[in-house]
Amino acid sequence: MYYSSLFMIEDNEYLDKVSVDIPRRRFTLLSSEGSAKVIDCDSGDEFMRILDFVRDTCTVNDVVYV
Numbered sequence: 001m002y003y004s005s006l007f008m009i010e011d012n013e014y015l016d017k018v019s020v021d022i023p024r025r026r027f028t029l030l031s032s033e034g035s036a037k038v039i040d041c042d043s044g045d046e047f048m049r050i051l052d053f054v055r056d057t058c059t060v061n062d063v064v065y066v
Contacts (some may be wrong), residue, residue: 018054020065027054 013035019028025041027050041047054063 015058015062018058018063020051020054020063022065027051 013031013033015029016032017030019030020026021028025044025047027039027041029037029039031037039050041050
């Protein structure tokens, strides 16, 4: 899976916050324009690969764990 496509948002928007819901294995991406994209992972392995990507590409202040 090519993860950068998961984070694509419209031209004038940028990624503002990533909410990580560990029990649900879910990521919610919030944009600067207020839109949201939800990523539900089917497996623990998929969740961990995306979490590693988020940690590698986002600042600590951009990630919220719920």
